[in-house]
Amino acid sequence: MSESLTRAVRWDTVVGALLIVLLLLSFGFVDGFGNALNLSFLIGNTLPIALIALPMTLLVVCGEIDLSVASTAGLSGAVLGKLWNEGMAIETIIPLCLLLGVVCGVVNGLLVTRLGLPSLAVTIGTLAAYRGLAQIVLGSDAVTDFPSRYLDFASGRLGGTFLPQAFLPFLVLLAIAVLVLHATPFGRRLFAVGASEEAARFAGIRVKRTKLLLFVATGFMSSLTGVFWVLHYASARYDNATGLELSVVAAVLLGGIDFDGGRGTLGGAIAGVFLLGALQNVMSLLNVSAQSQIVVTGVLLVVSVLGPRVARQISVARVARRAASTPTS
């Protein structure tokens, strides 16, 4: 196991342990946390964050970021509502929405790779643009009368358990993402690109193509999440999922994915997602106001950037002490 990985694993472990501690405390001391209905709410509400966190993790590992994810989800949802109102078959609409997500990702990816613009700036721009488009498409309408077959799937539970039905497809996607990042040549290249783009280029890695692909994957997953959101909450509005990008980025960074790229594990990122999800759930049960919850998310974002760094500095100091015992001239 590589040096960088062992370091990241340590932070993973911290986040995983925090998640377990939080769950144990909540089961023990928070009224209403442990019942099946609440747990299914918790997971159902966290799934949108988790779905987008999968490609976002890969994107941040290779040194980029996409802040337009929530707007892409919102735009897809708005188009879904609009086309449904127009009487189109939902089996046709959903693929179109996913295609729209791909287009959104392509736009982000081309702006970043072809024009060499920083992804932070580009996707803040498209965050506003995609959301604006959503409002143009749907106005202030709310579309709710979707076919119950679909609504049932998106909000139903797996026979008798607290797990939402959508959890199974998520597990499949998670498994795919873990394999891609940690076991394929593509994933290996992502870490190289994130750690040193120049060295990656000199090693024959197609950096731009790699990044473009990830922006497209992120766009696709965002629109999938947008569709899920509409069906799960049975409501298509232009402002669906507003602010979700904050939760996704906070969760991914909290999970130990280095904002500068090149470091982190998907396991950590998903632990971060559910830690954040559980925290939001517990705060709601304890009647913490929505505004205060946003404050907590913001503080977590800062802590999550700081935490892994402090952890790494400690281990770097340890490595330095070890290196000092094998000095070079």
Add this chain to the structure above:
Amino acid sequence: MTHPPDTGPAPVLALRGVSKSFGAVRALRDVSLELLPGEVHALAGENGAGKSTLIKTLAGVHRPDTGQVLLDGESVVFHGPGDARDAGIAVIYQEPTLFPDLSIAENIFMGRQPRRALRRIDHKATRAATAALMKRLGVDLDPDRPARGLSIADQQIVEIAKALSFDARVLIMDEPTAALTGSEVARLFGVVRTLGEQGAAVLFISHRLEEIFRICHRVTTLRDGARIACEPLDGMTEDDLVRRMVGRELAELYPKQEVEPGQVALRVRRLTREGVFTDVSFEVRRGEIVGLAGLVGAGRTEVARAVFGVDRWDAGEVEVDGRRLTGGAPSTAMAAGLALVPEDRRAQGLVMDMSIERNIGLTGLRTTVRAGLVDRGAERSRSLDWAVRLRVKYARIADAVGTLSGGNQQKVVLAKWLATGPRVIIVDEPTRGIDVGTKAEVHRLLSQLAAEGVAVLMISSDLPEILGMADRVLVMHEGRITAEIPRSEATEETVMAAATGRAAA
């Protein structure tokens, strides 16, 4: 070996019986060193011999476990680099760290500028003091110029001036010439001689032996943390010094084998990148080592980058084994059998945070795959195999490559590329900044590769290396190839003449 008796002036700074250990490793063992006023004293030794530890002990970074640091014969204890600086000891590093937005004068007097009334900075006095320092060094640098845009050579001069402004009597120069061109080295040496004449003691570290012989009076040689010898350089040969450093008879530094050249493996025709290089044509045959010489900035590295596809070219063509490459795509160049060991191993050759294993593995991700996933066993054995073949010294193959010494890092870059089984390998400054033992190993490796039928294009600013290793020498000047010189006719004079544009093309 007996210590030469001190008959001349008393040493300014000395180490007596200094030992220093880090954990189980003894970095310095009972080392003594004396720096006399006015002398330029060389510190020689391979990577890992203890030079860094010795310098850091003199500079107050490390405190000796046993033994003493003597300043003017008095035992002193430095509690930090500040103490050493106040005692008149200055260290000039390879890559200076100046504030780019401040002027030269402001950099030198940072935080201690002369003041006028009301604690206002006296710019005029700062400038004048800087000009005086430059005059003392015999260098023409405008005190008002911002540090940004200064060459590394000029930045070093500023650091030296800064050291003088602290009344430094001892100057420690840690590989100051590694990034300098020939004329810059000459100017630096002029400054060093001037300092010596003014009574300063200079401790000079360089991997370039000819520089040691050019500028230094005495040399202290370290090996495995112990002092091997301290002796005058007069009457010594480079071979003597190398023997002291490596502790054995060094196999030849340039072990060039005679190889009958085969078919053309790399053909570059009329390659042009506008404003960078023009109409560059050459061939490298199987079994050949072709040297590409020229001054820094002549366009050699740029040609290599374009051939490999890191940069695009505007016109011309490149063929590897008769296959034309599409420009701008390193992956297709790799697939055609081309490898490039780049100039800057830290930024371009390696991902410093990644393990040795994965750095070598990075070029083999197409082959160490099973069912679409990385075959970790295959990756590890491929990396281990090449690390062992190139005799990389490491603790664990999973350690970050950044923890290795420069020479071993360079071996990892070579391993990474040799593992691809290249037909053509371009090496850009393959031995810059690495010690003489590793240098000889790299040369033996290149020679071996050629003997196995690989075509080698070697870019180097180290003329003896070019003359010692190349079958043919191509020389670039201002973006064009100005000469092609066969091994039999290649001398420092013919190559330098073409490199500076004095020869007819």
